[in-house]
Amino acid sequence: MKLKDCHNFSDFRKLAKKKLPxxxxxxxxxxxxxxxxYRRNTSSFNDVDLVPxxxxxxxxxxxxxTIFGKKLDLPFYCAPTALQRLFHYDGERAVxxxxxxxxxxFGVSALATVSVEEIASLINTPKMFQFYFHKDRGLNxxxxxxxxxxxxxxxxxxxxxxxxxxxxRDLRTGFTSPPKLTLSSLYSFATKPMWGINYLTKxxxxxxxxxxxxxxxxxxxxxxxxxxxxxxxxxMSWNDAxxxxxxxxxxxxxxxxxxxxxxxxxx
Numbered sequence: 001m002k003l004k005d006c007h008n009f010s011d012f013r014k015l016a017k018k019k020l021p022x023x024x025x026x027x028x029x030x031x032x033x034x035x036x037x038y039r040r041n042t043s044s045f046n047d048v049d050l051v052p053x054x055x056x057x058x059x060x061x062x063x064x065x066t067i068f069g070k071k072l073d074l075p076f077y078c079a080p081t082a083l084q085r086l087f088h089y090d091g092e093r094a095v096x097x098x099x100x101x102x103x104x105x106f107g108v109s110a111l112a113t114v115s116v117e118e119i120a121s122l123i124n125t126p127k128m129f130q131f132y133f134h135k136d137r138g139l140n141x142x143x144x145x146x147x148x149x150x151x152x153x154x155x156x157x158x159x160x161x162x163x164x165x166x167x168x169r170d171l172r173t174g175f176t177s178p179p180k181l182t183l184s185s186l187y188s189f190a191t192k193p194m195w196g197i198n199y200l201t202k203x204x205x206x207x208x209x210x211x212x213x214x215x216x217x218x219x220x221x222x223x224x225x226x227x228x229x230x231x232x233x234x235x236m237s238w239n240d241a242x243x244x245x246x247x248x249x250x251x252x253x254x255x256x257x258x259x260x261x262x263x264x265x266x267x
Contacts, residue, residue, distance in 0.1 A: 016087070021195055022188035024086050032165030042072035068154045069250040070105065070126040074091035077105035080130035081154070083177055085113035089202035092119060100125040107156070110143055111227075115208035128154040130255060132161070133240060135233045139213040144247060147211065155248045159240055160256025172237030177227075178205050238265070 006012045031038035065075045076141050078099045085091030092114040099106035100123040107128040108119060116129060129147035134140050147155060169175075174182045179189075179199075189196055199205065233240075245252040254266045 019192065020193045021179070021185065023170070023175040023185050023245065024195070026169040026173050027083075027167075027175045028081075028087060030167060030169035034168075037162070050181065062100065067105070068128075068253075070140075070153055072126065073103035074133055075124075077128075078107055080107035080109040080112075082109045082111035083207075084109075085202075085205060086177070089198040093122060096123045099123065101157055105153075108152070110209050112209065113205060113207060116147050116150040116152060116163060116204055120152070126154075127152045128156050128253075130156045130158060131244070132158055132228075132231075133236045133244070134213075134231055135232050136213055136231075139210065141246075142206065142213065143209050144244070148248065154251040154253060155244070156253040156255040157244055158255045159236070159241070160258070161228055162232060162234050162236065165225065168264070177207075208258060241266075 001011075001015050001018055008017055013029070016028070053165055055255060063075055064073050065070055066072070067077075081095075084095060088094060092112050096106045096108075096119050103125060105126040105128055106119070106123065107130055108116060109130050110132045112119075116127075119127065127150075128153045129143070129202065131140075131143060131147075144155070174180075174185050179185075241254065254262075257263050257266055
């Protein structure tokens with residue numbers, strides 16, 4: 001199966017499973033615990049009907065929308081996703097260029113494998129920085145100031161990941177960041193040699209926004225769950241969010257609000 005054979009999401013998933021070592025594939029494909037919410041989120045799209053208005057003329061189609069004061073040519077944007085160079089050696093560089101090609105927003109994770117400075121030098125499409133609230137206030141200040149200096153348009157504070165999810169697939173596959181070989185994963189990595197060659201030859205794997213402050217996820221092997229549970233500040237409150245919004249001084253969002261009550265409070 002090749003890229004030219006991919007015509008929908010399921011095809012891309014099959015190709016990823018073919019190309020990636022098992023621990024890497026299941027990290028991006030999996031979710032927490034019994035993955036009930038994962039399946040519910042996926043199936044909910046099947047419950048949505050698109051009801052067209054006919055005889056309106058469709059020779060000129062305009063999908064553009066405006067969000068955070070920025071006009072996008074598409075009514076969706078690329079959400080921030082951690083550790084993208086694990087999935088492909090270009091990582092955030094490639095996704096950012098795709099976002100620019102289609103003039104939509106690019107979301108960059110605090111756990112990105114390419115720095116905000118480099119991303120800003122590569123693309124000029126609207127950009128969002130997804131912010132984790134760490135116990136280390138120096139790290140928080142550094143992330144905020146770097147995103148501001150790189151002229152990112154939006155800061156999105158993650159509020160639904162106060163602690164790491166119990167990602168059972170990762171526990172079974174032994175996934176860590178950076179990845180490490182175990183007896184159980186050795187065969188999977190050995191049968192995907194191109195992934196290993198690219199990982200070793202396409203530049204050092206780093207988490208540039210964290211590496212000067214923490215070892216977790218940078219120079220040591222750790223699970224993503226352990227990173228969240230040990231490095232993030234479980235005492236984060238509305239007051240902290242308000243202060244961060246004030247420090248940022250620009251468009252600000254809360255990522256992970258689920259209740260009507262919280263949505264009203266955040267507005």
